[in-house]
Amino acid sequence: MNKKSQLTNSQIIQAALSVAAEKGAGKVTLDAVAKVAGVSKGGLIYHFPSKEALISAMVQHLLDEAECQRTQQERTESSTLTAVLQTRAHFTRQIAGNTAMAILAAAAEQPALLQPVKQHNKDVLQQIQAEHGNALQATLLLLASEALIYHDLLNLSPFTAAERSALEQQLVQQARELQV
Amino acid sequence: MNKKSQLTNSQIIQAALSVAAEKGAGKVTLDAVAKVAGVSKGGLIYHFPSKEALISAMVQHLLDEAECQRTQQERTESSTLTAVLQTRAHFTRQIAGNTAMAILAAAAEQPALLQPVKQHNKDVLQQIQAEHGNALQATLLLLASEALIYHDLLNLSPFTAAERSALEQQLVQQARELQV
DNA sequence: ACAAAAATACCGACCGGTTGGTGCAGTAAA
DNA sequence: TTTACTGCACCAACCGGTCGGTATTTTTGT
Numbered sequence: 001m002n003k004k005s006q007l008t009n010s011q012i013i014q015a016a017l018s019v020a021a022e023k024g025a026g027k028v029t030l031d032a033v034a035k036v037a038g039v040s041k042g043g044l045i046y047h048f049p050s051k052e053a054l055i056s057a058m059v060q061h062l063l064d065e066a067e068c069q070r071t072q073q074e075r076t077e078s079s080t081l082t083a084v085l086q087t088r089a090h091f092t093r094q095i096a097g098n099t100a101m102a103i104l105a106a107a108a109e110q111p112a113l114l115q116p117v118k119q120h121n122k123d124v125l126q127q128i129q130a131e132h133g134n135a136l137q138a139t140l141l142l143l144a145s146e147a148l149i150y151h152d153l154l155n156l157s158p159f160t161a162a163e164r165s166a167l168e169q170q171l172v173q174q175a176r177e178l179q180v
Numbered sequence: 181m182n183k184k185s186q187l188t189n190s191q192i193i194q195a196a197l198s199v200a201a202e203k204g205a206g207k208v209t210l211d212a213v214a215k216v217a218g219v220s221k222g223g224l225i226y227h228f229p230s231k232e233a234l235i236s237a238m239v240q241h242l243l244d245e246a247e248c249q250r251t252q253q254e255r256t257e258s259s260t261l262t263a264v265l266q267t268r269a270h271f272t273r274q275i276a277g278n279t280a281m282a283i284l285a286a287a288a289e290q291p292a293l294l295q296p297v298k299q300h301n302k303d304v305l306q307q308i309q310a311e312h313g314n315a316l317q318a319t320l321l322l323l324a325s326e327a328l329i330y331h332d333l334l335n336l337s338p339f340t341a342a343e344r345s346a347l348e349q350q351l352v353q354q355a356r357e358l359q360v
Numbered sequence: 361a362c363a364a365a366a367a368t369a370c371c372g373a374c375c376g377g378t379t380g381g382t383g384c385a386g387t388a389a390a
Numbered sequence: 391t392t393t394a395c396t397g398c399a400c401c402a403a404c405c406g407g408t409c410g411g412t413a414t415t416t417t418t419g420t
Contacts, residue, residue, distance in 0.1 A: 108288035144323035
């Protein structure tokens, strides 16, 4: 029953994501997740032996998804930096609702659970720095883009949708100019 | 006993800050805070009638402190943007430990508690945009600086201390060049 | 000036509810 | 027979918050 098991597995993660998004980061409880996933609590524990394991899987899932979208975008972009900026410009808000609270839940629960995210960011940064002669400037552009994400994460964005689009566009443009 | 009351009040907030920093955002409980503050739970509740009130006060305290440091820096800087960047470069890491988890605690508990932070950011942004002809570029610099803070916040920084200093220096320099 | 009264600051046992997690008997499918 | 669960009772720990009571300070009446 490997297939059904995998299915249930991803159902649970999706449920965890949606609980985080709808009820808030502090409300991701095993009971709530099990209920939304349509699984008994015992079933949940069968798949993820602890809450920590569940949240860790949640974070990993998010990371895999981001990675997937980025590599997809890289086919039509000329550098990693522009690919990242474009991906973020297009997909951020659609994922934001889910991602935000999930990350927050992880951070609140046990900060160490964000370690994979850190590693991922580090990898991306190194790749970008290697591609550009002006690594410092490339890094600044990447940072500005990250700040926009963090704004979504904590719902702290002071920008209107228009302002935000302008910023994203500007970032991509400057990134393109940076290429030699 | 107004003075002693105020003292206890700030002791409690300090305790809440240190609990958040040392134990993590998810461990800010009334019992833990009371214990660190050297106050009974009843005493804590006397000062802050609910956990929400406590965390709200915590956030406000942080905001006031940041505001104070910034206005202090503004005396020796020629623009709000450079003042902000300088302040962040010098003080971020020393506050980071406390601030980080406090903000996270607020976010996880009830996202609405971050509303004052949002307003504060908005005000700063508007002031900066009004001061610069190239508002877009000024905003990008501000954003990059914010990303560095968020890195501290979630302990996600991929930079070494040296890299980080270089980035901060670069930001200030570009901000100075932006002034006309 | 001084005691009675009132307001303030604080204690800590206690309560109802929640949480993460266990244990186990049973079952349907592979 | 193994895998993948269900369903439910149960648990210890913990959580936010209440409540009755107490010590101390301030206000007030005389």
